[in-house]
Amino acid sequence: MFLTLDFESTIPIYTQLKQQIIAGIAKKELSAGEALPSVRAMAADLGINLHTVNKAYQQLKQEGFILIHRQKGVVIHPDGVAKADQAYFQRLESSLHPIIAEAICRDVSKDEFLSLCKKIYDSYHMKE
Amino acid sequence: MFLTLDFESTIPIYTQLKQQIIAGIAKKELSAGEALPSVRAMAADLGINLHTVNKAYQQLKQEGFILIHRQKGVVIHPDGVAKADQAYFQRLESSLHPIIAEAICRDVSKDEFLSLCKKIYDSYHMKE
Amino acid sequence: MFLTLDFESTIPIYTQLKQQIIAGIAKKELSAGEALPSVRAMAADLGINLHTVNKAYQQLKQEGFILIHRQKGVVIHPDGVAKADQAYFQRLESSLHPIIAEAICRDVSKDEFLSLCKKIYDSYHMKE
Amino acid sequence: MFLTLDFESTIPIYTQLKQQIIAGIAKKELSAGEALPSVRAMAADLGINLHTVNKAYQQLKQEGFILIHRQKGVVIHPDGVAKADQAYFQRLESSLHPIIAEAICRDVSKDEFLSLCKKIYDSYHMKE
DNA sequence: GTGGTCTAGACCACG
DNA sequence: GTGGTCTAGACCACA
Numbered sequence: 311m312f313l314t315l316d317f318e319s320t321i322p323i324y325t326q327l328k329q330q331i332i333a334g335i336a337k338k339e340l341s342a343g344e345a346l347p348s349v350r351a352m353a354a355d356l357g358i359n360l361h362t363v364n365k366a367y368q369q370l371k372q373e374g375f376i377l378i379h380r381q382k383g384v385v386i387h388p389d390g391v392a393k394a395d396q397a398y399f400q401r402l403e404s405s406l407h408p409i410i411a412e413a414i415c416r417d418v419s420k421d422e423f424l425s426l427c428k429k430i431y432d433s434y435h436m437k438e
Numbered sequence: 439m440f441l442t443l444d445f446e447s448t449i450p451i452y453t454q455l456k457q458q459i460i461a462g463i464a465k466k467e468l469s470a471g472e473a474l475p476s477v478r479a480m481a482a483d484l485g486i487n488l489h490t491v492n493k494a495y496q497q498l499k500q501e502g503f504i505l506i507h508r509q510k511g512v513v514i515h516p517d518g519v520a521k522a523d524q525a526y527f528q529r530l531e532s533s534l535h536p537i538i539a540e541a542i543c544r545d546v547s548k549d550e551f552l553s554l555c556k557k558i559y560d561s562y563h564m565k566e
Numbered sequence: 567m568f569l570t571l572d573f574e575s576t577i578p579i580y581t582q583l584k585q586q587i588i589a590g591i592a593k594k595e596l597s598a599g600e601a602l603p604s605v606r607a608m609a610a611d612l613g614i615n616l617h618t619v620n621k622a623y624q625q626l627k628q629e630g631f632i633l634i635h636r637q638k639g640v641v642i643h644p645d646g647v648a649k650a651d652q653a654y655f656q657r658l659e660s661s662l663h664p665i666i667a668e669a670i671c672r673d674v675s676k677d678e679f680l681s682l683c684k685k686i687y688d689s690y691h692m693k694e
Numbered sequence: 695m696f697l698t699l700d701f702e703s704t705i706p707i708y709t710q711l712k713q714q715i716i717a718g719i720a721k722k723e724l725s726a727g728e729a730l731p732s733v734r735a736m737a738a739d740l741g742i743n744l745h746t747v748n749k750a751y752q753q754l755k756q757e758g759f760i761l762i763h764r765q766k767g768v769v770i771h772p773d774g775v776a777k778a779d780q781a782y783f784q785r786l787e788s789s790l791h792p793i794i795a796e797a798i799c800r801d802v803s804k805d806e807f808l809s810l811c812k813k814i815y816d817s818y819h820m821k822e
Numbered sequence: 823g824t825g826g827t828c829t830a831g832a833c834c835a836c837g
Numbered sequence: 838g839t840g841g842t843c844t845a846g847a848c849c850a851c852a
Contacts, residue, residue: 317764320841322836329536336542358765359837375543394544402541403558408457409533410558414464415503416522418530420559424552430531430538431548448835450842476824487844492825500756508573508852509614511824576826578851585792592798615852631799650800658797659810664713665789666814670720671759672778674786676815680808686787686794687804704850706827732839743829748840764837767839824851836839 315356323358327366332375335386336434346384443484451486455494460503463514464562471516474504571612579614583622588631591642592690602640695723699740707742711750716759719770720818727772730760
């Protein structure tokens with residue numbers, strides 16, 4: 311799994327890290343139960359601060375993507391991620407709303423938009 | 439046009455304001471050439487600082503949603519917003535990527551996801 | 567002579583007006599001694615405020631481009647504009663400095679820059 | 695690098711700051727990848743408010759002269775500034791137009807004008 | 823009265 | 838300690 315961070319992005323590094331790990335899971339590059347590098351190792355690999363990695367891991371844990379064992383270290387959640395619940399759909403919808411509003415302003419047709427979503431969706435499943 | 443801000447949200451107020459105005463344009467509640475309240479009036483209405491409003495306006499202007507007319511004040515861009523270009527689609531795609539990745543992890547099917555997008559998309563066009 | 571104002575520009579209207587009149591003189595569309603519309607007429611023509619026209623006229627007068635007679639009204643300075651003096655060259659240089667600095671940063675070659683200047687220069691003299 | 699601001703000037707301080715930094719890049723006093731003082735440090739150095747410095751930095755960033763690195767802070771854009779494009783040449787031309795029109799009115803010959811441009815251009819490259 | 827600029831001081835997210 | 842956000846109050850240029 312390759313992690314690429316953009317230090318010039320406005321997106322916080324810990325968020326980028328989270329997103330990349332989630333993307334890895336979605337692409338099945340990271341499978342349930344698989345071990346992730348320790349906070350220290352990950353930080354050293356990426357040349358970033360321990361706190362930054364830790365923050366990403368803590369949030370991933372809190373959102374049910376990973377487990378942090380004192381001994382076994384960090385592993386992808388073996389039972390799969392917590393499924394979509396009410397709260398998640400609400401978050402999802404509110405994150406899509408502004409994106410779609412802007413797309414409409416810019417005259418992106420519904421089909422065009424849905425095609426793009428499909429394309430991205432498939433880009434994850436192709437790897438399956 | 440009703441603007442509702444969430445002062446508890448982690449999303450900056452000026453961003454919320456931007457999004458609501460963009461949503462207003464998408465819903466055709468705000469039509470091309472229509473005037474927006476002055477920074478001062480808007481700030482007073484919302485109970486926020488005029489600089490916060492100004493920041494939102496400046497960004498909307500820079501992104502082509504509004505323009506600042508020396509006589510009419512702040513108005514919705516009359517020619518419609520700059521259409522979707524290469525750069526926009528790139529931004530759009532990178533904003534959708536992490537959202538879709540998470541949806542996949544949470545076992546949201548492609549159809550389910552697309553339905554949600556459709557629903558949101560239509561919620562803007564219903565007002566037409 | 568055609569005057570076109572951009573009410574959406576960041577450049578003040580009175581400045582645009584000044585520049586257009588100066589351009590008119592440079593292009594010999596306006597010749598020495600020629601009359602300009604009164605403040606009122608000009609303001610009505612352009613749909614702008616009296617004060618705005620007045621400010622432009624006052625500055626043009628102060629810089630030696632026009633004369634304002636109580637009776638004859640506003641006329642292009644019959645003796646030609648005050649020639650370039652020390653102070654003018656200093657102003658000219660300091661207005662060119664930042665422009666040229668940016669051009670250099672953007673890898674515009676000296677020849678490229680000078681060609682552009684020549685082209686613009688000629689665009690005024692062609693009308694002669 | 696020496697920055698000199700004129701607090702009496704009508705040119706906004708943040709604009710002066712921008713111009714001086716651009717001049718510094720043109721003169722190669724600031725080289726690609728080099729770090730700039732933090733907004734706070736720069737503000738303290740110049741005896742101005744940090745928001746003023748921030749505004750200059752934000753605009754320089756938006757125009758591609760600098761970028762804000764999460765680890766290194768503010769740095770001169772390492773890949774060099776975005777090269778001259780269509781839009782830039784248009785801006786350049788419209789900034790030169792009024793300057794040249796006035797020069798013509800003041801009987802500055804084309805050669806005289808071009809010599810001045812050359813002189814200024816060289817004043818940047820001498821430092822190379 | 824409008825937007826543009828500048829100052830000042832505060833809190834927070836980030837690394 | 839860094840930049841990002843928000844507030845507040847002041848002055849000015851513009852129309």
